Each structure stands twice: as structure tokens, then as C-alpha cells.
Amino acid sequence: MRIVKGVCVGLGYFSQFHLEAWQRLENVEIIAICDSDINKAELVANTQGIKSFYSNAEEMLSREKPDFLDIITPPETHHELCMLAIKHGIHIICQKPVAPAFEEAEKIAIGIQNSDVRMMVHENFRFQPWHREIKALLDRKTVGEKLHTINLRMRMGDGWQEDAYMNRQPYFREMERLLMYETGIHFIDVFRFYSGEITKVYARLNRFNDKIKGEDFAWVQFDFASGTHGFIDANRYNESNCENPRLTFGTLLLEGDKGSIRLYEDGKITVQKLGQQETPHAYYFEDRNFSGDCVYFTQKHFISQLVSGEPFETAIDAYLQNIGILEKVYESHEKGMPVKC
Numbered sequence: 001m002r003i004v005k006g007v008c009v010g011l012g013y014f015s016q017f018h019l020e021a022w023q024r025l026e027n028v029e030i031i032a033i034c035d036s037d038i039n040k041a042e043l044v045a046n047t048q049g050i051k052s053f054y055s056n057a058e059e060m061l062s063r064e065k066p067d068f069l070d071i072i073t074p075p076e077t078h079h080e081l082c083m084l085a086i087k088h089g090i091h092i093i094c095q096k097p098v099a100p101a102f103e104e105a106e107k108i109a110i111g112i113q114n115s116d117v118r119m120m121v122h123e124n125f126r127f128q129p130w131h132r133e134i135k136a137l138l139d140r141k142t143v144g145e146k147l148h149t150i151n152l153r154m155r156m157g158d159g160w161q162e163d164a165y166m167n168r169q170p171y172f173r174e175m176e177r178l179l180m181y182e183t184g185i186h187f188i189d190v191f192r193f194y195s196g197e198i199t200k201v202y203a204r205l206n207r208f209n210d211k212i213k214g215e216d217f218a219w220v221q222f223d224f225a226s227g228t229h230g231f232i233d234a235n236r237y238n239e240s241n242c243e244n245p246r247l248t249f250g251t252l253l254l255e256g257d258k259g260s261i262r263l264y265e266d267g268k269i270t271v272q273k274l275g276q277q278e279t280p281h282a283y284y285f286e287d288r289n290f291s292g293d294c295v296y297f298t299q300k301h302f303i304s305q306l307v308s309g310e311p312f313e314t315a316i317d318a319y320l321q322n323i324g325i326l327e328k329v330y331e332s333h334e335k336g337m338p339v340k341c
Helices: 015-024 038-048 057-064 075-088 102-113 129-139 170-174 179-195 294-308 316-335
Strands: 004-009 028-034 052-054 068-071 091-095 119-122 147-155 198-206 217-224 229-235 251-256 259-263 269-273 279-281
Touching: 004 015, 004 057, 004 294, 015 028, 015 038, 015 294, 028 038, 028 057, 038 052, 052 057, 057 075, 068 075, 068 294, 075 091, 075 102, 091 294, 102 119, 102 316, 119 294, 119 316, 129 179, 129 251, 129 259, 129 269, 129 294, 147 179, 179 198, 179 217, 179 229, 179 316, 198 316, 217 316
Parallel strands: 004 028, 004 068, 028 052, 068 091, 091 119, 147 229
Antiparallel strands: 147 251, 198 217, 217 229, 251 259, 259 269, 269 279
């Protein structure tokens, strides 16, 4: 297999996980990186053994002529960078949130549709090993033909402090939309991964920490075309009692017509058939890189599909539905009533 050459733009907190994962993909070479802080770009390039570094993305794309661009910058920069990649005919993998609003994300999708460039959203939660395993259990009808409910409970405990999020992602404090926009979007995608299209949402959002601007609490109910009901009970203020709440980002209960599947915060999966005891389900995962090595699996999927020409699971045109549902969540909260999707 030929070497696929990539470049990365944005060297904030999460870029460390991208760069480490790219290093482990045998047929990938990151040939350059870019950040507005040229000193940071030089330091990371030297540390990672990357040949070139830049502070200007267009200069990097023009000189390096890579196969793909990995966008790891804040969402308000994504439209400009995607248009730049389209101009140079370079394929894109882009972190979420895709854009600050649906209309801007739609403009990116239209730009992709009108070009020969392919774009995948770096939506890594569906690539966490427990979600892949649970989806396989559902596909095998382990708890029946019909999935009744999906319930997520998340408590991150990283947002109650006066200086909430400062040690990792301080910009969270200034975001007008926070919990659902930054974290909940992952679970909208996971819920659709499990049970298909969402037809209605009803949301209650709140802010517990008055030192931040956005919401840090969400109760969101989902109706699915399949008849499944889903519920997110999440906040970043109160704490979990597990050692690492950032492994699975919560507990999950899926109930079908023949039994239940549970995901625990340590990654354990159990199955309980109706009338039987709960039993552990054996599967393998590593607590590596970020959240079960999901960044590696996401990027591996991107390269595999890029080379083969097969569709990305989270191609931008398909991913727009997640962003549309997210907008309906905020609309439902503002109206205080259920909203059709």
C-alpha cells in the first residue's frame, strides 16, 4: 500500500491524540504541521520528528501538496480551512464541531459536493470499541428484534470549579453553547449509529456553574423512526465515582424486547436476557491514547476508505443530520416543547 501523506493544522490540547495515532498508522506520513504560533509548531515538529512546520495554512498546502489535511482547530476556523483544502484539491478530515452553526456546516458540505475533494468528520465516539461491540450485539439480535430504549448517564465533574476547564480546554468557559454542542453531539451520532433516524427531540438545558457562559446540564429525549426512545441525562458539573470518567464518558443502558445491554464506566459490557441474571460480555479494548484508542480507529477508517474509495461512515453530507438534530435540541429548549426533526 502506498504512503498517504498528510498535514495537520491546529496544535491545541487535542492535537496530541491525533499526532500520536497518525504515527502508528504504517501507511501514513505526516509531512508538515501548522499553527498560528510558529514557536509551538517548531517545538511539536521537532518533538514528533515531522519535517516541516508553518504558521500559514495556505503556504503549507501550496508547498507540501499533501493527500489530506487534518483540521484540529476551533470550529469558527473550519469553513475557511475547508475552502482552502478544496481550492488545492486536498482531502479533509475535520474535527467536530464542524462549524458554529448549521448554515456554515451546510456551506462546507455544498463546497465538498461541488468538488472532487472528500471530507470525513472526525467523529470518534462511534469508533470507541465498546460502541462498536454493542452495535455488533444489536445486529446479532442479542437482546431481541426491537430496541425499546437507549439511556445515557454522563457525569464529568470537570466543570464545577471556579476555573472550570482551565487545565485542559479553557475556551469551554467562553462558549455560548457548551454541553450539547461540544459533547452531546457525540452521543447524537452514537444514538443514530445504534438505532437510525431521530424524528423528534425534547430538551431541558441549564447552567449550574455561573462562571461559564454555556449550558453544563442537559436532559434530552429522542424519538426514533424505528420506535426506539432515547434519553441523555448529562452534566459536566457533578462528579462520577469512577477512576476515569473520560474513558467511556458515561454509562449506557440499552433495552430490547428480549433483554438489556449495559456499558459501565470502566468499559465493561454486560448482557441480561429477560428472566436471567446479568452476565459479563467478553471483548477486548485498550485504554490507550484517548477513550479506548478511538482517535486511532477513526483515523484508520479515514485512511482505509480514502484509499479504497468506499464511503466514510461520517462523511460531511451524512453528518449534517447530526448538526440539524443538535439545532433542534437548542430550539426545543428555547421553546420549552418537543420539536420535530
